[in-house]
Every structure is written in structure tokens, then in C-alpha cells.
Amino acid sequence: MKKSPTILTGMRVNSVITLGNFLGALLPMVRLANKHSDSSEINIFVPDLHSIIDSVDGELQANLVRSLKYYLAAGLEITPHVHLYRQSRVPAHSELCWILNCVATMGELNRMTQFKDKSSGKDSVGVGIFDYPVLMASDILLYDATYIPVGEDQFQHIELTRRLAERFNKKYGDIFVLPATPKEQVEFMSVNDGIRIRDLQNPEKKMSKSTPSPNSKIMLSDEPSAAARKIMSATTDSLGKIQYDMFNQPGISNLLQIEALLNDLPLQDVISTWAGETHYGDLKQKVAESVQTFLEVFQEKLADIDDGVVFDLLQTGEVYANTVANQKLHEVQKCVGLR
Ligand code: TYM
Numbered sequence: 512m513k514k515s516p517t518i519l520t521g522m523r524v525n526s527v528i529t530l531g532n533f534l535g536a537l538l539p540m541v542r543l544a545n546k547h548s549d550s551s552e553i554n555i556f557v558p559d560l561h562s563i564i565d566s567v568d569g570e571l572q573a574n575l576v577r578s579l580k581y582y583l584a585a586g587l588e589i590t591p592h593v594h595l596y597r598q599s600r601v602p603a604h605s606e607l608c609w610i611l612n613c614v615a616t617m618g619e620l621n622r623m624t625q626f627k628d629k630s631s632g633k634d635s636v637g638v639g640i641f642d643y644p645v646l647m648a649s650d651i652l653l654y655d656a657t658y659i660p661v662g663e664d665q666f667q668h669i670e671l672t673r674r675l676a677e678r679f680n681k682k683y684g685d686i687f688v689l690p691a692t693p694k695e696q697v698e699f700m701s702v703n704d705g706i707r708i709r710d711l712q713n714p715e716k717k718m719s720k721s722t723p724s725p726n727s728k729i730m731l732s733d734e735p736s737a738a739a740r741k742i743m744s745a746t747t748d749s750l751g752k753i754q755y756d757m758f759n760q761p762g763i764s765n766l767l768q769i770e771a772l773l774n775d776l777p778l779q780d781v782i783s784t785w786a787g788e789t790h791y792g793d794l795k796q797k798v799a800e801s802v803q804t805f806l807e808v809f810q811e812k813l814a815d816i817d818d819g820v821v822f823d824l825l826q827t828g829e830v831y832a833n834t835v836a837n838q839k840l841h842e843v844q845k846c847v848g849l850r
Contacts, residue, residue: 664717
């Protein structure tokens with residue numbers, strides 16, 4: 512019998528997360544998990560090793576627990592196929608990373624946009640940020656994961672993962688399952704394109720937690736009415752036409768995208784609802800209400816989840832993850848002559 516594909520994702524934990532992280536990766540993961548967890552393995556992990564790259568955050572442990580609570584507050588249903596774990600508690604991730612470092616080339620890591628963005632203009636750049644995608648590839652390949660719900664900014668890393676797996680397989684046989692292509696990922700998530708939620712003040716850019724301006728981003732910890740005000744003051748354009756055109760009208764398109772994702776509606780339906788309308792204020796009002804209601808409900812649910820629930824899930828999840836990951840690592844070690 513053919514094994515159902517494994518679905519896997521991770522989200523770093525340095526601080527509270529943005530609506531971009533939520534809509535780009537977390538919510539799609541929860542929706543896919545709830546739809547497929549009777550047949551697929553669902554791996555949700557905290558890349559805590561990736562989280563110490565930027566700076567070692569004294570709050571890491573508290574943030575880690577909270578980041579897993581986000582999935583539960585977003586409606587993740589726990590079944591025996593749902594596995595929660597910490598990357599650092601499964602040492603096979605680091606072990607495979609080293610082996611894949613011997614497969615990856617400096618040239619291909621140098622070309623990663625995230626590395627270029629984070630290193631540009633700096634005199635000194637840590638090796639961690641350079642090697643980030645190889646650890647990410649290990650996170651995926653250890654579990655034969657096919658679908659990886661992530662935002663569009665991470666697609667390049669998925670492509671790299673496919674390339675490393677292909678290179679390894681070519682030499683040693685079919686050891687790794689290749690994750691689906693970005694196009695297949697998008698189809699599986701039932702979204703039009705890769706999701707990239709935009710900065711509210713500068714919609715040419717993606718919404719990012721590192722942007723200093725508080726009005727540019729909505730954090731899941733924002734007071735709901737304050738978040739609604741940020742939507743009301745979002746940058747739009749002067750074309751006076753509500754339509755989806757990320758190139759010429761990124762601000763308006765971003766609002767349509769947020770409205771669709773928050774209400775679990777096909778983007779096309781939201782676009783049709785607003786087609787022919789010209790009052791940007793009406794659209795902003797509607798999206799502001801959606802954001803406010805979402806945050807009110809989400810924050811209430813989050814406050815009700817006990818730390819103990821998360822630790823219980825981690826305990827069983829980490830036993831599972833170590834078993835699966837060690838099996839794959841063992842195979843890989845045999846291939847390269849370490850066993
Ligand atoms: P991180 O923590 O930087 O981002 C978490 C997820 O949020 C998505 N994201 C966005 N999506 C849409 N619009 C935005 N404005 C936006 N900003 C962030 C990111 O694409 C990501 O999916 N490298 C991963 C963490 C990771 C991982 C993995 C994921 C490590 N290993 C293995 C999947 C599989 C990352 O970017 O985390």
C-alpha cells in the first residue's frame with residue numbers, strides 16, 4: 512500500500528510572530544493537518560537551533576512553548592498522527608546537516624536570497640545564517656516529508672532541499688524522498704500562489720517581525736482594536752479600483768489576500784465580491800473587522816491553553832521523531848561509509 516505523504520513545517524521562535532507567519536505557514540499547516548491527519552503523518556516542530564542564529568534570546572524557552580500553543584489556538588486537532596517536537600531534542604537533525612554540508616556547495620548557499628538579505632552590508636556574518644538552508648533540508652529529508660507548508664520566501668530553500676536530495680540519491684540510490692516542487696506545494700495548499708503577506712506601510716516588501724515600524728506589521732499579541740487601526744492606516748494607491756494586482760496595487764491586493772485567508776475563502780471569491788468597488792475605506796473596514804475578530808478569538812483560546820498540554824505532546828512527539836529520524840540517519844551513515 513502506498514504511504515500517504517508526510518506533511519511537515521516549522522516556525523522559529525525568537526519572538527512573537529506576525530500575521531504574515533500565521534497566514535503564510537501556521538494556518539495552512541493547521542488546515543492541512545486537520546484535513547489529512549487520518550492518513551498522513553503531520554510533523555510540527557520548533558526549529559530551535561535555527562532560532563539561535565540571529566541572537567541567543569533569553570526568552571527562548573517561554574517563546575518555544577508559546578509558539579506551539581499557537582497551533583493549538585489556531586484549531587489544530589490532535590490525533591495519533593500529529594507529532595510535535597523540538598529540533599534540538601532530535602540530534603539526527605544536526606548529524607544529517609553535517610553530512611549534507613559535504614554535499615552542498617558554497618556557490619549554491621551563496622545564492623540563497625535570505626542569506627544575501629541578511630548578510631548584505633555586514634562586515635562579519637555568522638556561519639549559521641550561511642548554513643541555515645542545509646539544516647532546513649535535514650529537517651525535511653529525515654522524515655521523507657513531501658508537503659512543507661511555508662510562505663513564499665522559503666520556496667528557494669525547498670528547491671535547494673530537492674537538489675541536495677537528488678544529488679545524494681544519484682550517488683547512493685533512492686534514500687531520500689524529494690519534497691514536492693513549490694508549484695505542487697501551492698496546489699496542495701489550495702492557494703493561488705505562494706503566500707507573501709505584505710508590510711502594511713510599504714507593501715512592496717513582505718511583512719516581517721524585524722521591521723522596526725509597529726504600523727507595518729500585525730503581531731499575534733497586538734491588542735485587537737490596535738491591529739484593526741493598523742489595517743485602516745495601511746498604504747494603498749491612487750488608482751481607485753479594487754482589484755487583485757500584486758504588481759501595480761500591492762497594498763489593496765494584500766488586503767484581499769488577508770481577508771481570504773482569515774475567513775478561509777478562495778481568493779477568487781473575495782476578488783469577485785469586491786470587483787467594481789472603488790471605496791478603499793470600505794475594504795479596509797471589512798478587513799479590519801476580520802483581523803479584530805480573529806485576534807479576539809485567537810488570544811482568548813491561547814490564554815486557555817496550559818503549558819502542561821504542550822509538554823505532554825512534546826514528550827510523545829519526540830519519541831516518535833527520534834525513532835523515525837534515527838532510522839533515516841542510520842541509512843545515510845551506511846551510504847557514506849560511517850557505518
Ligand atoms: P520563520 O520563522 O522565519 O518563518 C515561519 C514561516 O512564516 C512564513 N512567513 C511568511 N509567510 C507569508 N507572508 C509573510 N510576510 C511571511 N513571513 C514569514 C515563512 O515562509 C515560514 O514558513 N526556515 C523556516 C523555518 C524552518 C522550516 C524548516 C520550515 C526551519 N526548518 C523545515 C519548514 C521545514 C522559516 O522561515 O521560519
